[in-house]
Amino acid sequence: MTEAISIHDLTKRFGEQTALDGVSFDVPAGSVLGLLGPNGAGKTTLINCLTTLLRADSGSITVLGHDLEDDPQLVRANIAVTGQFAALDDQVSPHANLVFFGRLLGLTKAQARARAAELLAIFELEGAALAPVGYLSGGMRRRLDLAVSLVVPRQVLVLDEPTTGLDPRSRKLLWDMVRAEAGRGVAVLLTTQYLEEADQLADRIVVIDKGRVIAEGSSDELKREVGGTMCRLTLADSTETAAAMEALGHLSGVAAEGDRITVLMEEAADLTAVTRELDRAGLAIADIEVTKPTLDEVFFALTEPLEKEIS
Template identity: 50%
Template sequence: MTGLAIAANGLRKSYGDKVVLDGVDLTVPEGTIFSLLGPNGAGKTTAVKILSTLVTADAGDLRVGGHDLATDPRAVRAAIGVTGQFSAVDGLITGEENMLLMADLHHLPRREGRRVAAELLERFDLTGAAEKPASTYSGGMKRRLDIAMTLVGSPRIIFLDEPTTGLDPRSRHTMWQIIRELVTGGVTVLLTTQYLEEADELADRIAVLNDGRIAAEGSAEELKRLVPGGHVRLRFTDPADYRSAASALPEASRDDGALALQIPNDGSQRELRAVLDRLDSAGVEADELTVHTPDLDDVFFALTGGAAVPAPSKEAVR
């Protein structure tokens, strides 16, 4: 468990006859962003609720911040912060009052609480709106206040459950920058999202959760290589070079009009080198080389929508 902020082995949860989590294994290294990606009903929020001590698991060896959830939930709660799908901001009071309320809940001395609240409001660009009722805030401002409130207790591990749902693109990108800055400061983030671009942009590792099970886990690039369709496109300006390359790469699809070849390829360094070595042996150099790999949309639909997907390699799935 050394160096792991979150470690779950065999996590199970059912509600009546409905199995929500069916033997989920997760390991999240300290100081990283780990994303749980999956469709509605996949079990993402249930996993967050269990790991943040809000719901009890039916089974599993679970440790957060080095503490056992079953025997030391109070220590777990002291180490974490949680921002749920729905805002915890009280709209009837000001932004500053929301912050001071959190400081009181963390039993901070009055002067210390005011200092922490002021620093966080400034950090999240909310000082100018601090005296206004939170009900007047935009969606992006409420989300920033939500995370600022989560940070009052200086948590080492933060659970963000779909933190950008409903935000406009500008607010979403602002939230992404905030999340990156948190991790730069040493915080570990477990992020659930339905936005494929969000997981691609932020996460060091991604686990695709489907029907209560981990369908695949890896970096974004590793997951993309699970799905067929990757290829290398070579374009030439000299017709003689094009013909020589086509002879050296007989499996390539030809586009005689564009003087271009397309070769199935997973985009890995090893496979790219193999293609380039064959071109070198033929004494040919491509004028343009483009690597096309499937994106997370392709991965998501292949793993959760019933499309065929090859067995993951050991490098792609833990």
């Protein structure tokens, strides 16, 4: 695959705070890369550097062969962006907003109107096409903001937490749109707080923490890296959770949430060690489940709590 986005050794500091510390990754054309990390990890700083809103201290960004430092206007011309906050005119209708952006981006009046009608249908906004944007619900405004980013098709699409606040139906609508864009060869860079979203959409995932890339791979690769099997169990007596944690404390990857205990195992055969230790301690199991780790569990295993980091 051709690399549509190439980020190499990107570094950005704000005074004594390092927001990005040598970040490198590529996004091939026709693929979706999920950029994950806790709040303050540096995701928004990276997006702002990529979209020319911030200038990095060092490193390089190339978009479709154009170096950001040498050709910032060409980079901007090839990127469609949906940020975390909608940039819409509340006083006019969704149709008027879409036509305005279409005209601003070089479409003729007829082309802008036709594209506006097409996008209103795609994002199921036809019923509110002529109402002032200020009267729309939060989810409808978000869908309109996404539609604006697609008025003129680009080969690179940057989505910064695009489904925040969307209901399940609207989220599915966005997912279908992302898959369609990747299917036509667009490189999609997606940041999200919904790990299920990254699991569903991303061909590859980059996890950053404290400004550094700490893991990269497909969802399945990251799950294998953290651990092969997850054991989840509940004791017959929920008051004995502390005793169970003590009995299992010498095993790796043991955690408790309420009365539920999870154990990260290298392989399913390790389940015997778990049940043996609990039996020795005289602790009865009410329910036990063995599954592959979820992406949420991968995220928690890889990242650490942050204090006063730059986002």
